[in-house]
Amino acid sequence: xxxxxxxxxxxxxxxxxxxxxxxxxxxxxxxxxxxxxxxxxxxxxxxxxxxxxxxxxxxxxxxxxxxxxxxxxxxxxxxxxxxxxxxxxxxxxxxxxxxxxxxxxxxxxxxxxxxxxxxxxxxxxxxxxxxxxxxxxxxxxxxxxxxxxxxxxxxxxxxxxxxxxxxxxxxxxxxxxxxxxxxxxxxxxxxxxxxxxxxxxxxxxxxxxx
Ligand SMILES: NC(=O)c1ccc[n+]([C@@H]2O[C@H](COP(=O)([O-])OP(=O)(O)OC[C@H]3O[C@@H](n4cnc5c(N)ncnc54)[C@H](OP(=O)(O)O)[C@@H]3O)[C@@H](O)[C@H]2O)c1
Numbered sequence: 628x629x630x631x632x633x634x635x636x637x638x639x640x641x642x643x644x645x646x647x648x649x650x651x652x653x654x655x656x657x658x659x660x661x662x663x664x665x666x667x668x669x670x671x672x673x674x675x676x677x678x679x680x681x682x683x684x685x686x687x688x689x690x691x692x693x694x695x696x697x698x699x700x701x702x703x704x705x706x707x708x709x710x711x712x713x714x715x716x717x718x719x720x721x722x723x724x725x726x727x728x729x730x731x732x733x734x735x736x737x738x739x740x741x742x743x744x745x746x747x748x749x750x751x752x753x754x755x756x757x758x759x760x761x762x763x764x765x766x767x768x769x770x771x772x773x774x775x776x777x778x779x780x781x782x783x784x785x786x787x788x789x790x791x792x793x794x795x796x797x798x799x800x801x802x803x804x805x806x807x808x809x810x811x812x813x814x815x816x817x818x819x820x821x822x823x824x825x826x827x828x829x830x831x832x833x834x835x836x837x
Contacts, residue, residue: 628652628653628690628691628692628824628825629652629653629654629655629689629690629691630647630652630653630654630655630690630691630692630693630694630824631654631655631657631686631687631690631692631693631694631723632644632647632654632655632656632657632693632694632696633657633675633677633683633693633694633695633696633697633714634657634658634659634677634695634696634697634698635656635657635658635663635670635672635696636656636658636659636661636662636663636664637696637697637698638785638787638813639696639728639781639785639813639816639817640656640694640696640697641663641664642813642814642816642817643694643696643728643817643820643821644656644663644666644667644670645667645817646790646814646817646818646820646821647670647817647821647824648667648668648669648670649667650821650825651669652669652821653669654667654669654670654671655670655671655673655686655690656670656671656672656673657673657674657675657677657683657686658672658673658674658675659674659675659676659677662674673686677695677697677710677713677714678706678709678710678713679713680713680714680716680717680720681717683713683714683717683718684716684717684718684720684721686717687717687718687720687721687723688721688723689721690721690723691723691724691824692723692724692725692726692824693714693717693718693723693724693725693726694725694726694728694820694824695711695714695725695726695727695728696728697710697714698758699758699761701757701758704757704758704760704761705761707758707761707762707764707765708761708764708765708768711727711765711768711769712768712772714727715768715769715772715774715776716772716774718774718775718776719772719773719774719775722775723775724775724776724777724824724827725774725775725776725777726776726777726779726820726823726824727765727769727776727777727778727779728779728781728816728820729762729765729766729769729778729779729780729781730758730759730761730762730763730765730780730781731744731750731759731762731780731781731782731783731801731809731834732744732745732751732758732759732760732762732763732780733745733762733763733766733778733780733799733832734780734799734800734801734834735799735800735801736750736800736801737800737801737802737803740800743763744759744783744801745759745760745762745763750783750801750809762780765778766778766780766832769831770831776831777823777827777828777830777831777832777833778831778832778833779819779820779823779833779834779835780801780832780833780834781811781816781834781835781836782801782802782803782809782810782811782834782835782836782837783801783809783810784808784809784810784811785810785811785812785813785816786810786812786813787812787813787814788812788813788814788815789812789814790812790814790815790817790818791812791814791815792815792818793815793837794811794815794816794818794819794835794836794837795835795836795837796819796833796834796835797833797834797835797836798830798832798833798834799832799834800834801834801836802834802835802836802837803836804836804837808837809836810836810837811835811836811837815835815837816835819835
């Protein structure tokens with residue numbers, strides 16, 4: 628496949644680039660300020676702002692899929708909706724599938740289907756409320772958009788770690804382990820992203836975790 632990764636220098640985006648390259652895909656790695664430190668064979672780095680739908684549409688044209696792994700800087704969380712809308716517009720214009728790596732915020736709490744992570748202080752500490760609210764709004768933007776999108780909610784914690792290739796996949800409920808932990812390594816999140824691109828499911832909102 629030919630895949631564009633937007634936010635390619637970030638924690639998640641850089642792992643997606645590496646995972647996709649290791650599977651033999653052709654890549655366009657889109658960065659804004661900071662060029663990816665290293666790029667695997669098969670990846671081409673292109674500078675661009677995700678909020679520029681015309682430029683993004685040109686980059687997406689002729690590709691099979693786009694992965695969105697952008698994250699607004701602290702204090703600019705409100706821009707997540709603007710960025711996502713621009714990328715959805717660009718993907719629709721280029722007729723390419725778009726996978727948005729979003730947040731855990733819009734997931735339901737296991738055992739409490741009426742409660743969302745975004746409203747749960749045990750999962751969202753005060754300092755993370757703005758990005759959680761932005762991620763919930765980001766999914767609303769996707770739901771209202773005609774683009775061919777899928778929204779991947781990570782578990783509560785994503786950190787750099789090892790690649791095991793083993794994870795569980797769900798839809799709209801947070802995945803937790805028996806001790807209540809909800810996590811995945813950024814490397815295994817990238818595995819899940821590529822698995823979804825290579826074998827698309829019918830669900831529009833999916834999640835993964837250990
Ligand atoms: N538990 C959770 O819900 C959870 C945990 C972790 C991550 N995530 C989600 O995963 C996604 C990726 O997060 P991350 O941790 O990988 O973020 P990150 O390490 O901060 O990387 C984000 C990247 O996006 C780029 N970016 C931001 N705005 C852009 C724009 N307008 N145009 C082009 N590039 C832009 C940034 O580039 P610059 O250097 O130019 O700013 C940065 O390289 C986010 O949606 C985040 O919310 C969710």
